[in-house]
Every structure is written in structure tokens, then in C-alpha cells.
Amino acid sequence: MSERSSVFDMIGPVMIGPSSSHTAGVVRIGRVARKILKGTPKKAVITFYNSFAQTYEGHGSNRAILGGLLDYHTDDDRIKDSLQQAEKAGLEYKFRSVGNANTLHPNTVRLELTAPDDTQAVVIGESRGGGVIRIREVNGFDCNFTASSHTLIVYANDQKGSIAFISDVLSHDDCNIATMTVSRKGKNDLACLVFEMDSGIKPITLEYIKELNWVKNVLYIPDIDQ
Structure with a gap:
């Protein structure tokens, strides 16, 4: 079955750069994950895979994912300072990287989140270019949705x-x-x-x-x- 296209595939989102796949898509994955957790987490273990593992700091994916967890939109200037904003919000975060996960999309991120009431959520998302994302897994179940609906x-x-x-x-x-x-x-x-x-x-x-x-x-x- 062919994947659905969106306007993002043609023109991309309005965003804080430098890359739609490494920043805008990552922000959107973070925003979905916080909605699944039903709020801003108090702890986040964030694992970047494959190409993300090599470039997440240089391309700003670390700032992008925290910005999403703080519910910033892709064009929010606060993304540039989201590491500091996360600390102010009481969000304890840790980044990990896995450079060779052959079964995963090249731009994959896994979020292990803990809410203030100790509720937990695990979300695996893929940034597929042009700001388009796919949520591959939620709490151990295959989900396969784009969050554009x-x-x-x-x-x-x-x-x-x-x-x-x-x-x-x-x-x-x-x-x-x-x-x-x-x-x-x-x-x-x-x-x-x-x-x-x-x-x-x-x-x-x-x-x-x-x-x-x-x-x-x-x-x-x-x-x-x-």
C-alpha cells in the first residue's frame, strides 16, 4: 500500500531550521508523545537511531525533541533554547544514541517518558522528511499513524x-x-x-x-x- 502524501511533502512546514526531517519532524514527534503521556514529562530518556544518532546535536534534533515535549510548535523561537527551557520546566532529560539499528527507519527516535504522577509512556517515531512523521509504536503496540489527522x-x-x-x-x-x-x-x-x-x-x-x-x-x- 502506498503512503499518503501531504502538503508537507511539497513545501515543508514553517519551522525553526536547519532541517525539516531533523528538526520539524522531531518537534512533531515530541508533541505527539506528550499528548500520549497527557502532559509535560518530569523525566525523558531519548534515544536517537541511525542517521539521527550521528547528527542529533549538530542538526538540533536534541533541541527539537525537547521543544516538542514542551508543546512548542515547529516555528516557535523557543526551540533554540529548549535545553534551558526544559530545565526551567523541571524536565530531567537524557540523550542516548544507537548508530546501527538495521530494522529501524534512518531517522528514528524512541522516547521513554515519565509523568509527574509516575505514569509512563514509550513512543517510537520516525521523521520521514518535509516535517512528515509516523508514530511506529506506542507502549509496545504497533500503531503506524501520522498524527496529521x-x-x-x-x-x-x-x-x-x-x-x-x-x-x-x-x-x-x-x-x-x-x-x-x-x-x-x-x-x-x-x-x-x-x-x-x-x-x-x-x-x-x-x-x-x-x-x-x-x-x-x-x-x-x-x-x-x-
């Missing part, structure tokens, strides 16, 4: 009819599903359902899904560029 992540018991049920709920909220990804730990084990939608969902619909007795956790990520 409204994204709903549902962790639920792997039971018959669950996908159809949530799809039906979303259709009644006038949400058009653009893509869907399903992964699970094993048969009849915990499953992760990822829906990318053309429009957002109503708060009451989100609360309804959260209250289903076979749903364990729900994450909602609006269009990351809004």
Missing part, C-alpha cells in the same frame, strides 16, 4: 465485534475513518485499536467509549498541527 487510540480486551462496535460509534458522531490499525499481544489478550479520522470526536462520545467495560484506556490526539 485526529487520532483515537483504544486499548481494549481482544473480543469479537469490538472493532465494528467502535467504528459504529464513530460513524454516529459523523467521524469518517481514514485509516485503522489493529495490533494485539496475543489471541484474547489486550489489543490496541488506532483510528485516524478526518474530523474530531465529541467529548461525550469520547467519554462513552472510555466507560465501556471492555475498554482499558483511551488516548485522543487531535490534529497535531492545530
Whole structure:
């Protein structure tokens, strides 16, 4: 299946430079990760892979990822000083690099995040050029979404009819599903359902899904560029 294109593929985002893949895309990965954690982390272990591992300091990817975790947009001047801004915000961070991970995209970053209440999240993202990203994995589940659409992540018991049920709920909220990804730990084990939608969902619909007795956790990520 061919990947979807966006306006970023043609003109790139408005951004703090020098590189759309090494800065703008990285900022967007950080912003997605903080939404998954539901706030600014108190601790972050950030691992850059492959080409990122060689260039993350020189190309500003270290500043970009911290800027994203602080919820800065790609054109925010504060990205230039985000190492200092992170310290002011009480964010303890550590950078690591792995130069030869053959199974990963050349521009891959892994974030191990801890919230002030000790909630944790692990996010693996790819910066694919022109500011385009793909979130490859969230908390051990394959997710494969771009965050350029409204994204709903549902962790639920792997039971018959669950996908159809949530799809039906979303259709009644006038949400058009653009893509869907399903992964699970094993048969009849915990499953992760990822829906990318053309429009957002109503708060009451989100609360309804959260209250289903076979749903364990729900994450909602609006269009990351809004």
C-alpha cells in the first residue's frame, strides 16, 4: 500500500531550521508523545537511531525533541533554547544514541517518558522528511499513524465485534475513518485499536467509549498541527 502524501511533502512546514526531517519532524514527534503521556514529562530518556544518532546535536534534533515535549510548535523561537527551557520546566532529560539499528527507519527516535504522577509512556517515531512523521509504536503496540489527522487510540480486551462496535460509534458522531490499525499481544489478550479520522470526536462520545467495560484506556490526539 502506498503512503499518503501531504502538503508537507511539497513545501515543508514553517519551522525553526536547519532541517525539516531533523528538526520539524522531531518537534512533531515530541508533541505527539506528550499528548500520549497527557502532559509535560518530569523525566525523558531519548534515544536517537541511525542517521539521527550521528547528527542529533549538530542538526538540533536534541533541541527539537525537547521543544516538542514542551508543546512548542515547529516555528516557535523557543526551540533554540529548549535545553534551558526544559530545565526551567523541571524536565530531567537524557540523550542516548544507537548508530546501527538495521530494522529501524534512518531517522528514528524512541522516547521513554515519565509523568509527574509516575505514569509512563514509550513512543517510537520516525521523521520521514518535509516535517512528515509516523508514530511506529506506542507502549509496545504497533500503531503506524501520522498524527496529521485526529487520532483515537483504544486499548481494549481482544473480543469479537469490538472493532465494528467502535467504528459504529464513530460513524454516529459523523467521524469518517481514514485509516485503522489493529495490533494485539496475543489471541484474547489486550489489543490496541488506532483510528485516524478526518474530523474530531465529541467529548461525550469520547467519554462513552472510555466507560465501556471492555475498554482499558483511551488516548485522543487531535490534529497535531492545530
